[in-house]
Amino acid sequence: MTADPTGAPARPRSATTAMLDVRGLQKIYEGRGRSVEAVRDLTFTVAAGELVCIVGPSGAGKTTLLRCIAGLLDTTAGEVVLEGERVTGPPPGMAVVFQEYGRSLFPWMTVRQNVELPLKEKKVPKDRRRRLVQDSLEAVGLADAQDAHPWQLSGGMQQRVAIARAVAYEPHLLLMDEPFAAVDAQTRADLEDLVRSLWQRLGVTVLFVTHDIDESVYLGQRVIVLSNSPTVVLEDVPIDLPAERDQLTTRSLPRFAELRSHVYELIQLAKSGHRPA
Amino acid sequence: MSLMNAARKILLALAVPVLLVAGWWLATAGSASFFWPPLGQILTAFADTWFSARFVTDVLPSLGRLLAGYLGAVVLGVALGTAIGSSRTLRGLLEPVLEFFRAIPSPVLVPILMLFAGIGDGMKILVIVSGCVWPVLLNTVEGVRALDEVLGDTARSYRMRRHSRLIHLVLPGAGPQIAAGARQALSIGIILMVISEMFAASNGLGFTIIQFQRSFAIPQMWSGIILLGLVGIVLSMAFRAVEARLLRWYTGLRTAQREG
Ligand SMILES: Nc1ncnc2c1ncn2[C@@H]1O[C@H](COP(=O)(O)OP(=O)(O)OP(=O)(O)O)[C@@H](O)[C@H]1O
Numbered sequence: 018m019t020a021d022p023t024g025a026p027a028r029p030r031s032a033t034t035a036m037l038d039v040r041g042l043q044k045i046y047e048g049r050g051r052s053v054e055a056v057r058d059l060t061f062t063v064a065a066g067e068l069v070c071i072v073g074p075s076g077a078g079k080t081t082l083l084r085c086i087a088g089l090l091d092t093t094a095g096e097v098v099l100e101g102e103r104v105t106g107p108p109p110g111m112a113v114v115f116q117e118y119g120r121s122l123f124p125w126m127t128v129r130q131n132v133e134l135p136l137k138e139k140k141v142p143k144d145r146r147r148r149l150v151q152d153s154l155e156a157v158g159l160a161d162a163q164d165a166h167p168w169q170l171s172g173g174m175q176q177r178v179a180i181a182r183a184v185a186y187e188p189h190l191l192l193m194d195e196p197f198a199a200v201d202a203q204t205r206a207d208l209e210d211l212v213r214s215l216w217q218r219l220g221v222t223v224l225f226v227t228h229d230i231d232e233s234v235y236l237g238q239r240v241i242v243l244s245n246s247p248t249v250v251l252e253d254v255p256i257d258l259p260a261e262r263d264q265l266t267t268r269s270l271p272r273f274a275e276l277r278s279h280v281y282e283l284i285q286l287a288k289s290g291h292r293p294a
Numbered sequence: 295m296s297l298m299n300a301a302r303k304i305l306l307a308l309a310v311p312v313l314l315v316a317g318w319w320l321a322t323a324g325s326a327s328f329f330w331p332p333l334g335q336i337l338t339a340f341a342d343t344w345f346s347a348r349f350v351t352d353v354l355p356s357l358g359r360l361l362a363g364y365l366g367a368v369v370l371g372v373a374l375g376t377a378i379g380s381s382r383t384l385r386g387l388l389e390p391v392l393e394f395f396r397a398i399p400s401p402v403l404v405p406i407l408m409l410f411a412g413i414g415d416g417m418k419i420l421v422i423v424s425g426c427v428w429p430v431l432l433n434t435v436e437g438v439r440a441l442d443e444v445l446g447d448t449a450r451s452y453r454m455r456r457h458s459r460l461i462h463l464v465l466p467g468a469g470p471q472i473a474a475g476a477r478q479a480l481s482i483g484i485i486l487m488v489i490s491e492m493f494a495a496s497n498g499l500g501f502t503i504i505q506f507q508r509s510f511a512i513p514q515m516w517s518g519i520i521l522l523g524l525v526g527i528v529l530s531m532a533f534r535a536v537e538a539r540l541l542r543w544y545t546g547l548r549t550a551q552r553e554g
């Protein structure tokens with residue numbers, strides 16, 4: 018693939034180097050006398066530097082998939098390969114932004130300490146650590162809130178802290194699980210643009226799980242639509258919208274409407290239990 | 295305004311103690327009863343008894359043993375509690391046993407511990423440890439067990455090592471529960487300090503109070519009881535000061551949740 022149909026930002030990228038390879042992933046939760054097959058058979062590849070959205074009906078196993086990729090959950094069958102290495106535990110070079118932002122920040126630490134802690138863990142030298150913290154908090158517009166505690170901030174601000182923490186970590190792969198589900202519409206739009214601009218600036222690979230069809234089409238270069246549980250890939254939809262997106266113009270493009278209704282139909286199919294042949 | 299508030303708070307906090315003391319004073323002012331001497335007499339005895347060499351020979355050793363036993367119990371309880379709370383297997387194995395040991399009143403251990411540890415400071419410290427450790431231990435287990443899963447996943451995903459997970463996640467996260475246990479342990483510790491000295495001792499607050507009682511030094515005996523109460527108040531104030539410092543985030547969080 019030489020010409021990128023999405024007109025992605027000008028930075029070196031090759032679709033042949035897979036950042037993430039999910040092969041035949043299956044996850045069965047074993048409970049007391051009851052087992053739930055959440056994910057049946059998922060196979061897809063994400064190239065380095067891509068921004069891929071994953072949508073699917075509620076309960077489709079999106080969180081399960083993300084936790085398997087993050088190495089937080091053992092797979093039943095199949096494998097996850099990240100940068101050529103099979104994932105068995107949380108890999109280096111990966112950051113996760115959880116849906117429950119309020120619960121993923123350490124309440125006994127200030128904003129700065131929250132962002133800095135993973136860097137200390139990674140043994141980043143002090144000077145560089147300072148700069149990374151400063152830069153990432155500025156990028157999410159929270160440079161003034163460094164000394165506040167998370168519970169002194171609004172929901173949207175807390176989620177921005179979680180994003181800043183992930184960004185400061187300089188991950189190769191950024192996983193986001195419905196990160197904006199609980200913030201108001203305006204904040205949500207701002208955070209979407211924030212993710213797009215950080216992605217374009219940093220060249221990080223992003224896997225973004227969402228409920229929201231519009232959001233997936235607006236954000237992604239590809240949208241992977243999942244069937245309902247036990248989950249398989251229903252369709253991998255390339256999003257051929259211009260790379261420069263903004264809330265007003267992009268969302269009013271006829272192509273946006275087409276893609277949106279296509280994904281919408283797929284989700285309706287998924288909900289009704291349709292599965293690929 | 296806030297000054298007025300503070301003044302009002304202090305007045306309110308002092309009102310009942312002042313009333314009680316005044317009541318005691320009036321009720322016993324003309325008392326001729328041997329066992330209920332006038333409060334004035336008790337207070338004189340208080341000054342004579344405790345603002346003297348006794349402070350060094352009896353009060354300080356008692357407090358020293360209390361502190362050693364209490365701090366030992368907190369360290370032990372938090373260490374064991376963290377280990378047990380972090381491991382489902384350990385919890386399953388030990389929880390019934392822990393409940394059993396906790397149910398044994400520590401004073402009955404005094405005669406047994408005397409057999410092993412003699413009647414010196416070691417025995418008394420052991421008695422205090424054996425009583426104080428349970429609330430700390432069980433609360434720590436509970437606090438560690440109830441740590442937020444998402445926080446745990448966050449720590450794992452950023453590959454936090456075991457010891458930094460302990461310092462940055464487990465201990466602060468369980469902090470409010472640990473503090474609750476430590477607060478219970480403090481009052482248990484004071485009781486056990488006194489009891490351990492009543493059995494067999496050559497000095498200490500409990501020992502001295504029993505001595506006064508046996509030699510019918512009634513005002514002195516009363517003054518010892520008052521001193522015990524004061525020790526309790528001072529220690530609990532010190533505890534609250536430390537707690538307020540260490541758990542400032544928690545108070546803030548709770549306030550924010552209540553308002554939001
Ligand atoms: N720990 C667990 N034990 C047993 N079953 C589970 C567990 N976690 C999830 N499941 C089941 O697996 C399926 C997929 O759940 P998952 O949370 O991955 O879905 P999701 O797509 O993230 O849903 P949502 O959009 O509502 O967040 C569901 O049927 C759920 O009941």
Ligand SMILES: [Mg+2]
Nearest residue numbers: 079080081195
């Ligand atoms: Mg989910």
